[in-house]
Amino acid sequence: MEFTISTKTASIELLAIYRPPPSQKNKLTPNLFFEEFSSLLERVTIIPRQVILAGDFNIHVDVDLDPLAVNFRNVLISAGLQQHVKGRTHKNGHTLDLLITRKIDDVISDVNILYDTDSDHSAISCQIGISQPAAIRVTKTTRNLRDLAIPDFINDIGKSALANHLDRDLDTLALQYDNVLTSLLDHHAPWTTRSTTLRTNAPWYTDDLRQAKRVKRRCERKWLASGLEVHRQIFHEQCKTYRQMLNDAKRAHHQRCIADCDDRQLFRLVDKISNPDNTRSRFYQTLRVLKH
Incomplete structure (x- = not known):
């Protein structure tokens, strides 16, 4: 191949x-x-x-x-x-x-x-x-419904034409619901456009790895600020530690997944790892443990 x-x-x-x-x-x-x-x-x-x-x-x-x-x-x-x-x-x-x-x-x-x-x-x-392939940035347009003030929203519905001037024709009534509720949402939770980084799912990424990455970044900032050789060596040692922890976590995750598979599930797992359903290149995701 x-x-x-x-x-x-x-x-x-x-x-x-x-x-x-x-x-x-x-x-x-x-x-x-x-x-x-x-x-x-x-x-x-x-x-x-x-x-x-x-x-x-x-x-x-x-x-x-x-x-x-x-x-x-x-x-x-x-x-x-x-x-x-x-x-x-x-x-x-x-x-x-x-x-x-x-x-x-x-x-x-x-x-x-x-x-x-x-x-x-x-x-x-x-x-x-x-x-590693560069991260892909995508633009999304969403409403921030988490910050929607529910009491104010309900109050405005009570003051709208939905509560006071309902039309008896079904088609007109449906259009009225759509227009009024859309208008109120635009007021209380307007559309916002933001750019985000498309990140892949990493089920092996643990809190220990997250903390080790923070330490690595902290060591990097200290080295860049001081320029001292000793700080550069500390940063590179932390990079090695983090890389080893990451490899161990990936290996342990795949071993657990494979151990829980029957023959049919194993084929599906290998296909999922080999052909991930996302827009990023995932060639660096490898199955390091083989099973008959």
Whole structure:
């Protein structure tokens, strides 16, 4: 699967690859894979965007003398690519799940292997060097009915034509109700236009995260005001703390949701996460815990 992730500041080509183990049934061979993979890399290396190849290659790249791994590493070197995952990613050992980028692309960092999954493969997490899409601002026109003075509103209805000059014709009476009540609402709760930021729902966002974010902003303001190196270091440490808390909260939330799902609900959940029903790009929302 191949798709492009784009924002105003950057663009990344992401390729998800799965190499099934060769067998007599699927008639796949290592030579066929390398032929197709080399053809893919010929196109990938000239893409005018940063490139990430990720997936289960079923190659023991951690074994130095494995012939398949040696051939695979040579193909990557010849294409100017580098592999970032270090450590076993399968329950039986070996590094099978890979993250590959061009050597000239400084696109990913903080690569981690997450072993606490129900799958026989570990999940791989990393930071992608692309900014979050800018917030979308929308203009809304509403009435502030919360501040409506109910006693005054009722009093004005009592003084209006609805209480004193009702028409007997049904159509005229309906129009009279509409005109009088609309006029009174325009007086007591007029339409107001305001611009708001469209924010996505984050069910994992807790009070602890909210407090940690306040502390982070407070540290940032102190550093900007003083310009001291010690305050800059304190701010960056708080950023790391907040980022770790946020990742832990997201992971725990998805784990709880998955644990409560049957097979049908699990498909719906994955579809909801992969295709959120809103106008913002949500590519950075990922399902880090996999379940059979």
